[in-house]
Amino acid sequence: MPQNKAFRIGRAGQAGRERASMSVYYLNQWRPSNKVSYGEVCSLDAIPFETQEVIHLDAGEDKYRLLIRKLGEKYQGISSNARVLGGEPHIEGTRVSVAHVLRHIYHLGSIDAVVEEFRQSKIGRGQIAEAIAYAHDFMEMACDPSEDDY
Amino acid sequence: MTRLRMITDQNLAGLDATLNERYPKKIKAISALAHDFHDYTADEDLIRFGHKKKYILLTSDVKSIKKSKYPPCKHGGIVNLPGMPSKDEVLSRIEKLIQSGPRYLKQIRGHFTHLGSDGATIYKEHGEVVQVPFT
Numbered sequence: 407m408p409q410n411k412a413f414r415i416g417r418a419g420q421a422g423r424e425r426a427s428m429s430v431y432y433l434n435q436w437r438p439s440n441k442v443s444y445g446e447v448c449s450l451d452a453i454p455f456e457t458q459e460v461i462h463l464d465a466g467e468d469k470y471r472l473l474i475r476k477l478g479e480k481y482q483g484i485s486s487n488a489r490v491l492g493g494e495p496h497i498e499g500t501r502v503s504v505a506h507v508l509r510h511i512y513h514l515g516s517i518d519a520v521v522e523e524f525r526q527s528k529i530g531r532g533q534i535a536e537a538i539a540y541a542h543d544f545m546e547m548a549c550d551p552s553e554d555d556y
Numbered sequence: 557m558t559r560l561r562m563i564t565d566q567n568l569a570g571l572d573a574t575l576n577e578r579y580p581k582k583i584k585a586i587s588a589l590a591h592d593f594h595d596y597t598a599d600e601d602l603i604r605f606g607h608k609k610k611y612i613l614l615t616s617d618v619k620s621i622k623k624s625k626y627p628p629c630k631h632g633g634i635v636n637l638p639g640m641p642s643k644d645e646v647l648s649r650i651e652k653l654i655q656s657g658p659r660y661l662k663q664i665r666g667h668f669t670h671l672g673s674d675g676a677t678i679y680k681e682h683g684e685v686v687q688v689p690f691t
Contacts, residue, residue: 489598492620501566501588501597506616510569513642523569523643526589 483536507537558658565615606632628667652690
């Protein structure tokens with residue numbers, strides 16, 4: 407059956423989808439009277455699960471970098487520099503990342519306790535709060551990555 | 557007697573003072589904030605400082621400070637703490653490492669060590685790996 411053939415041709419990724427749409431094109435050429443839509447021939451369900459995962463991560467990586475850059479503009483106290491912590495967002499002028507702040511809050515239970523912990527680093531309550539807000543926005547935008555957000 | 561000279565990363569807040577207090581004969585710890593190196597926030601600068609002054613860097617940055625990037629014998633030594641350990645957990649791991657004896661402690665200098673809760677792995681030159689089980 408031509409439909410089955412088209413299914414087999416449909417591979418993962420953009421190239422795969424293009425190939426699948428081409429196969430639809432040829433299918434339609436062969437059977438002009440009985441056109442088959444793209445959805446009927448190839449859907450994401452036809453792509454092997456493992457391949458779908460890879461596509462998702464590759465596409466996401468650049469978006470997250472872009473997100474970090476955009477949030478860096480919003481939160482002046484949080485910076486991202488490839489030389490410090492490998493580019494992880496951190497409190498400006500320190501080696502304390504947003505993730506470190508969250509970890510300390512998780513373990514210590516309060517912002518005041520974290521401020522006390524970083525007394526030596528002179529990190530204030532405002533900076534801790536900014537790191538939390540940054541993490542909040544990052545999560546929110548990463549989970550709903552519409553174009554307007556970043 | 558083996559006495560480790562350690563420099564604690566800034567994100568391990570206040571750990572240097574605790575280490576000096578608890579293990580005065582085993583560890584001499586300084587913070588990445590101490591002395592004149594306030595500007596040593598870049599990974600490479602910090603590791604270079606450790607190399608120059610022969611300090612072992614104690615850090616929890618497993619993502620940026622990696623064995624592949626900073627191979628053994630190219631620095632003063634790096635002890636990495638994977639996971640999300642609390643301060644107590646970090647101290648517990650270090651205590652276990654100290655209890656493992658001087659035979660292992662000596663090998664940490666200049667090498668790359670993953671310090672977990674169940675044991676440590678010391679990566680040495682030429683792909684040599686030493687497992688330190690915590691019993």
